Amino acid sequence: MSALTDDTLPMTPRAMRDEMIVFAVMATLLAAVPFTGIYPFFVMQALCFALLACAFNLLIGYGGLLSFGHAMFLGTAGYVSAHALKVWGLPPELGIVVGVAAAALLGLVTGYISIKRQGIYFSMITLALSQLLYFLYLQAPFTHGEDGIQGIPQGHLFGIFDLSKPLVLYYVVLVGFLAGFLLIYRTINSPFGEVLKSIRENEPRAISLGYKTDQYKMLAYVLSGTLAGFAGSLKVFVAQNASLTDVHWSMSGEIVLMTLVGGLGTIFGPVVGAFVIIAMQQYLAGFGQWVTVIQGVIFVSCVLLFRRGLVGELAHLLRRSL
């Protein structure tokens, strides 16, 4: 039915073991980054986007729902966290909680509006909703319009960890990312995840088996939005600002691009995709608008030539699920 994944493999103990090995390697490599001389700011930024792309992938790769407005969760959580930290003076952990709660609430509201419509309409509705929010944030006083919220205090997490120290911040972001990643991994392999996949493959059949598919899709959507919001709140500490670019449709496009490059419906694909795209933006920053053109070319070539994405192609070659 769906063309998303033409070779979905059943979850075997071996596949599970492979994935845990890859996860361990990934976690070790990321934990070693501060000792390699790689610019940590870059990696922290990439980690936030990787979590965002993983959250997005939960929805499209396993639920078959293409949200073209996922930047609204990133931006909303970012603005709310930033406002909570700077204006209300909340400690970091509460700032994150407030931001994530805002994203979850947004997920409930926008999900209620959009989830009943199928396929392409769902994408258009989510895009339109995120554009609506973009204009609201452009006009709302607390976001400071074009300037954004700047100079956000990083503070002490749980009163202990000084987030203004790059090394501490790095490990906090890493732990946040790994926790989010594991939560998504657990969700995908839970009974809930299996039902979600069955809806992706054949929704009428899932309905005929007695599943209330709208409720499953809604839960996946809210979960995905909440985790995307978590990425947005973490990003506030890294970038120390919250601005309109995070809510813009081009950001939603980038999230889609990262996931597509890495591989829709693969576990590690979005992480790889996020690092590739962020690195590309970093190195090509001097080329101005050509970056947009290159992103477009990647979109086109991914859709036409490598629909499985980098990790998906690798998994196909190795006949493993990654």
Place this chain on the structure above:
Amino acid sequence: MQALYAQLLVGLINGSFYALLSLGLAVIFGMLNIINFAHGALYMMGAFVAYFLLNLGGINYWWALIIAPVVVGVFGMILERTMLQWLAGLDHLYGLLLTFGIALIVQGVFQNYFGSSGLPYSIPDQLKGGVNLGFMFLPIYRGWVVIFSLVVCLATWFLIEKTQLGAYLRAATENPTLVRAFGINVPRMITLTYGLGVGLAALAGVLSAPINQVRPLMGADLIIVVFAVVVIGGMGSIMGSIITGFALGVIEGLTKYFYPEASNTVVFVLMVVVLLVKPTGLTGRAA
């Protein structure tokens, strides 16, 4: 009251663009099962072709009205032949992603050469000035845009709903395999349909050039509004697209007068209201 009428006119003009663009989206979706994200970029290309014709070739607005849709239509047909046709049979979302990529490329290239600021395109001499209607002053060009767009929309509706060619087209939308069995070249019809839809977008671009200036990103935000229009009206009916397009333009114009802060969000808010009241959209077809 003057200001109210002026905003209503602006609304009608925006409505013309919404109608022309959502019409093209609906026609393309019917045949190709693709939501053409590149529609906004191709609308922008239409305006740029008119600009080049005038400034490089000295070819005036009237010729541009014909040439630009043809040039962009041919460009669209090349896109369809070289890329879009390979997506037949795949999930809808790939069409959206591919055309989004095309939009990024086209807009990026134009931005690279022309920046983000607007290039002026003057109103043709024959349509300069205005008439006093007693209750308001009507700039002739603006009146022309509304009436001409309406004529083009109705002509497209006639072509699809009332002619032999349109009957083939509608039949191929319903069941392409069966229509092919009757000896009709469906792939060619698909290509021509894409060219037609894209040509309508380019035409809207030429019409808007003297009003909104020619900018690389002129279609980028517009296409999202048009998506909302399409969600409200549904893509099942041609007349539905036309009426929804104009109606939303007028509502937007009224909002600009009564509550200007909401003017750029009103279409999205209406979309939300429609979805809450009637989740399948106004035309009521489930999709």
